[in-house]
Amino acid sequence: MSETAKENIKIVKHATCTFCGCVCDDMELTVDMDAHKITKAKNACVLGRAWFAEHVIEDRPAAMVDGKEVSIEEAVEEAAQTLVKARFPITYGLSDTTCEAQRQAVAITDIIHGTVDTTTSVCHGPSGLAFQGVGESTMTLGEVKNRADFIIYWGGNPAEAHPRHFTRYSVTPKGMFTPNGKKDRTVVLVDVRKTSTAPVADIVIRVKPGKDFELLWALRALVKGKKVADNIEAITGVSMDTLTDLVERMKNCRYGVFFFGMGLTMTRGRHFNSGALLALATDLNEFTHFVAKPVRGHGNVTGADNVVSWQTGYPFGVNFNLGYPRFNPGEFTTVDTLSRGDADAALIIASDPASNFPKAAIEHLHKIPVITLDTKETHTSKLAHVAFTTATYGINTGGTVYRMDDVPITLRPAFDSPFPTDEEILTAIRKRAHELMLAKSGLGAAGGGGTQKVAAPRKE
């Protein structure tokens, strides 16, 4: 123990891992305060351990303009000027930061009459569309733990992407009405191949690639007691016996849950695939209680949906060009606004579109002024006009994140970062952008001739 005393060790209890959408809030972190490192993360899964262990404070400037180090104030000024000048500015990313920062980003977009979109549009955006079209029968993960006796994972591989999903909520935990844990539950996996989730499942159903919609549609018909085509096995790769057995089990369970992943939302059919699954859950409520929930990837992507929804009325792909919010995925989602060459400036927060977007979109990013906020250097920050380095949420900053079931969770940071938070930078940009917009409309001090009292005088 003498070693510990020497090394200046701090223990952070009930810390939160923000690596995946499970947002486990039972971490116990051992922090070496001198080395600025987390040496141990008790309770974390392998992904969580890596997330904490790999976190280091990078040695890079806090703010850069065109690759040259500048003061944060100068960079904020440049960012605000760029955004205010733009005719079709877009805001994108937001899934790996706190709700507090997300709020500021939405406010900036509102002020500059831009377009706000989150990484939801490239993962579960289709589900967002489907919720709107079909509705959502929903729950919290606590309910699943305590009540659910029939779990279907569809098109996702939580064993690899959300390792603690099984043990905390859906398969093994003992709950109020599931006192025997796994013994009280039936777990079904529907996927195109036998993934590492398969050993957890009691029933594994392999659907032909790209035939999820057909399978879901057939299940809907069977649940309603209707006939489906005899060649269903040839179409979907699943036999009629398996289907009827599954339908009986679904109808006769006490509390059924669908967890669905990007195997549904990012394959051909997209929002209709998730819509079909949500509709099936709704149909099943004629017989028993059935709910559906997307299994979300990034730490706070659910928070992004929530914040953008509560501020604009829509979850993603929202445009303010006319001064009020309009929602239209396909028109205002980032892949589309970039690929079509619509956007003329981009504010990108905690995301790296330059590494994973389609080619046309990345090419357009090279042509327009980009402002990035990220904890590390990324492909996008390298091409950025203004690049901020910010503190990592959950490790260096507090704030709120949403778990994948829309439950807000408070962060307990482990140690301080020399870099400002996303929220601080975005708040500064918001304030400056507001002044500039007022000036532009002739109301602010810098506008000249307008009423002087509205905006703060411009600092020279």
Next chain:
Amino acid sequence: MSLKLTLHTSPDVPLEAPCLNPDTLAGMTADIVAAQKVMHGNQAASVGDFFKVAGKANGTLELEGDLSRVKYIGAGMQSGILNVTGNVGQHLGAGMSGGDIRVDGDAGDWVAPEMRGGRVTITGNAGHLVGGAPRGSAIGMLGGEIIIHGNVRNETGHAMRNGLIAVGGTSGDFTGVNMLAGTIIVLGDMGNRSGAGMQRGSIVSMNPAEMLPTFTHACVYRPEFLRLLLLHIRSAGLPVNDDHIEGAYDRWCGDVVEVNRGEILLLNGA
């Protein structure tokens, strides 16, 4: 002489110009037309910033140039004629209730969403959601005609409730998804999942198509209405041949997850 607008400066970002329709510009002189407000991204601009205006409005509006970044052309149109030489952007003829739009070129996504009457003709291709419903709405086109000579993409006639969509080329996936009534004719191939969730209405194709497991084969017959419709779209310039008109059709009923009153007609022996 009709009113003619020629694009002289291409917009850098999307231009929203719902005023570009013969009703709004009715009776205006060239100067007044040039002063009409449009939105260039988030900034107000005027028609004259982008278009050279000539002539005087007399119910016919001619537009010329690559308008693929111009949205809402002909939106809300009730009467008159709108001719476009060049491509057009999204939301062409949104919510129109009458009049005639003809585009010699391609159209973007959402051609005539929520259309209630009138006619749209596109000689080139069109994007997704032709005659469809805007996101969040369950009501697509309610009447009128959309004739597309080229290809269309996904969700053609999404939630349509009446009217006719005729496509000379191919269509994408989910043709006629959630439709309540109306007719969609695709002379070329259809993508997969045609008619998913349809309640009533007819989807017709001249090529074999992949059926959802919730559709059942009913019969082979020669529907009388189809003959008339095909003659009509042939007169509109689509490549309908005698085999299409004389042929027998396989009738598939669906969608069984809904009321099962819809039909998909596929040319027999194609």
